Amino acid sequence: MRIPFFGRRKPTQTPAVPDSPLSLLDEVLTPTSNGEHMALRGADDIAAVLHEQTERAYSEAIHERASAARLNQTELHLQPGVINARGDVLADVLYLEAVLHGARDRRLDPALIVRLETAVDTGHDLVVTLAECAIATATATTPGAS
Known part of the structure; x- marks a missing residue:
């Protein structure tokens, strides 16, 4: 098809x-x-x-x-890659949100909608975790930061 x-x-x-x-x-x-x-x-x-x-x-x-x-020898060396990965994941999650909204609007299979909701929620969690990683690349190298 x-x-x-x-x-x-x-x-x-x-x-x-x-x-x-x-x-x-x-x-x-x-x-x-x-x-x-x-x-x-x-x-x-x-x-x-x-x-x-x-x-x-x-x-x-x-x-x-x-x-x-x-x-990647120091925390700061990791930063660009982590920020880039976060952007990729965020774009994918936003795309999946649109897919989820379309599935809901069309009243597609409820089990599929539940799986899409789980994927979107998990994706958002990953975006947050990657943002925390990006921040940690700077704070880990800042004197006195914890």
């Missing part, structure tokens, strides 16, 4: 491995010529896409982990 994509980010438009057939994840994220995206109906297919997405994220994160370990 093909549907319009109303996501916050522009989805990936190239396969993970150039000149290879599209994976199921790439098929979901890559728009057709008219801008529609594939939506999956089967839980097994969705689980496979989520698994591939997780594997890809961990694979890409290996390089960031090594770089972060090498470059």
